[in-house]
Each structure stands twice: as C-alpha cells, then as structure tokens.
Amino acid sequence: MSVLGQILARKVTEVAERRRALPDAELAARAKDAPALRGFEAALSPPGGPTRIIAEVKRASPSAGAIDATLDAPAQARRYAEAGAAAISVLTDGPGFGGSLDDLRAVRAAVETPLLRKDFVVDAYQLLEARAAGADAALLIVAALSEDGLRRLLDRCGELGLAALVEVHDELDADVALRSGARIIGVNNRNLKTMTVNLATSERILPLLPEGVKGVAESGIRTPDDARRLRRAGAVNLLVGEALVRAADPGALVRELCG
Numbered sequence: 001m002s003v004l005g006q007i008l009a010r011k012v013t014e015v016a017e018r019r020r021a022l023p024d025a026e027l028a029a030r031a032k033d034a035p036a037l038r039g040f041e042a043a044l045s046p047p048g049g050p051t052r053i054i055a056e057v058k059r060a061s062p063s064a065g066a067i068d069a070t071l072d073a074p075a076q077a078r079r080y081a082e083a084g085a086a087a088i089s090v091l092t093d094g095p096g097f098g099g100s101l102d103d104l105r106a107v108r109a110a111v112e113t114p115l116l117r118k119d120f121v122v123d124a125y126q127l128l129e130a131r132a133a134g135a136d137a138a139l140l141i142v143a144a145l146s147e148d149g150l151r152r153l154l155d156r157c158g159e160l161g162l163a164a165l166v167e168v169h170d171e172l173d174a175d176v177a178l179r180s181g182a183r184i185i186g187v188n189n190r191n192l193k194t195m196t197v198n199l200a201t202s203e204r205i206l207p208l209l210p211e212g213v214k215g216v217a218e219s220g221i222r223t224p225d226d227a228r229r230l231r232r233a234g235a236v237n238l239l240v241g242e243a244l245v246r247a248a249d250p251g252a253l254v255r256e257l258c259g
C-alpha cells in the first residue's frame with residue numbers, strides 16, 4: 001500500500017475511536033461554542049498580489065523523519081506571526097508528523113493569525129474537530145478522496161465557516177478541485193509516490209488556475225531563491241514548513257521569503 005493509503009487507513013481507525021469517546025452531537029455543540037472565525041481566505045494573496053507565507057508548525061514528517069521533536073508549537077507560531085506570516089498551518093497528525101489537536105488549541109491561544117488544520121481529512125468529524133479546536137481552515141487532499149467525498153467535505157466546510165485549502169498534485173486533481181468549487185487550491189510539490197519534491201509542479205499547475213481562485217505553492221520551498229523562482233511562475237502564496245522549523249531565525253526567513 002502507498003504511504004498515503006496507509007495513512008488514510010489509520011485515519012479511518014483513529015476517527016472511529018475518537019467518535020466513540022466523543023459522539024458527533026457533543027463535538028458539534030463544542031464547535032458551535034468555538035470562538036469567532038478569522039478570515040483565512042482573505043489573508044491570502046490574490047493572483048498578482050504580494051507574496052504571502054503560510055508558515056507551518058511541523059515536528060516530523062514521513063519523508064524527513066524528526067525535524068525538531070521538542071518544537072514548542074505556540075512559541076514557534078508567535079515567531080511566525082510577529083514576522084508577518086499571513087496564516088499558520090498546524091500539523092495535527094500524531095504518528096506521522098508529531099502533531100496534535102492540542103497543538104492547534106495552544107497555537108490558537110498564542111496568536112491572532114488565521115489557522116489551518118493540516119491533516120488527512122477523511123470524515124466530516126475531523127472538520128468539527130478543527131472548528132472546535134480553533135482552526136479557520138482545513139486541508140482537503142484530492143488524492144485522498146473520491147470526487148463525491150471532496151464535494152461533501154467542501155459543503156461541510158462551508159456550513160462550519162471553515163475555508164478549505166484543496167490540495168492537488170497534477171492537472172487531473174486540479175480539474176476535480178475546480179469542478180468541485182474549490183476557492184483555494186494548493187499545489188503540492190511533493191510527489192506522493194516517490195516522496196520527492198519538484199518546484200516545477202507548482203510552476204506547471206498554478207498558471208492553470210482561473211482568476212478568482214487563490215493558489216498556494218506547497219512543499220520544498222527553502223530559500224529566497226526558491227520563492228523568487230515560484231514568484232516568476234505566478235506563485236504568490238507559499239506554504240513553508242521544514243525550512244522554517246530548521247531555521248536559526250524563523251522570523252527572518254519568513255521576511256526573506258516575502259522578498
């Protein structure tokens with residue numbers, strides 16, 4: 001089974017366990033009481049706009065292994081916010097990425113920046129969790145969902161007021177995302193089969209997005225040169241994780257990536 005396939009199978013089990021501990025109706029009541037939403041979509045740059053950074057809190061990944069196992073999520077988020085990051089992405093997957101919903105809650109309390117729950121969403125339950133923990137947006141990965149499933153989760157995001165960052169890996173994914181009404185599309189430069197990164201993926205796909213859709217280049221962006229290269233292809237929103245976590249001064253790198 002592929003890496004993604006294994007993660008998705010694990011997610012289904014995890015969600016079933018959490019649902020037993022906290023049924024949908026109770027979680028929905030918590031989501032209703034969640035604090036006001038922060039505008040994630042509005043925080044992103046429109047086509048041709050200034051470069052904006054979605055800065056990620058990530059302790060580990062299946063491809064990199066441990067990045068910084070003891071990373072203090074709210075402290076790192078504060079560094080990002082002070083440097084002017086447009087939004088913050090918080091990994092909430094435990095086994096693969098060392099994250100948790102507790103990280104999301106802690107970051108929510110630490111900054112006023114819009115927040116993305118970065119996880120593998122396979123069930124609307126996870127969207128309720130995201131909203132209850134203070135996320136303003138959720139990641140939906142086209143390769144992880146059927147077209148019907150994607151549409152249902154997009155509808156549910158709309159009902160909950162969550163923005164959806166819809167992740168694509170190629171032209172076919174992008175077609176599905178657009179057909180389903182995605183308003184924010186992230187092009188992941190990481191090939192899910194080989195786990196290698198190629199910035200040319202964003203260079204190829206982002207120019208295909210129609211006006212009115214906000215595009216995000218994701219993964220493998222490390223240096224101001226990478227940012228400038230993507231910028232030339234029209235990438236204005238950059239999602240950056242590992243390089244920021246490894247940086248001696250994450251705030252300085254956020255600013256440098258904005259050019």
Ligand SMILES: O=P(O)(O)OC[C@@H](O)[C@@H](O)c1c[nH]c2ccccc12
Nearest residue numbers: 188218219220221239240241242243
């Ligand atoms: O750490 P990087 O290479 O800067 O990448 C960040 C982000 O794009 C990556 O974490 C990511 C993109 N899509 C995902 C889906 C699930 C988990 C993680 C991801």
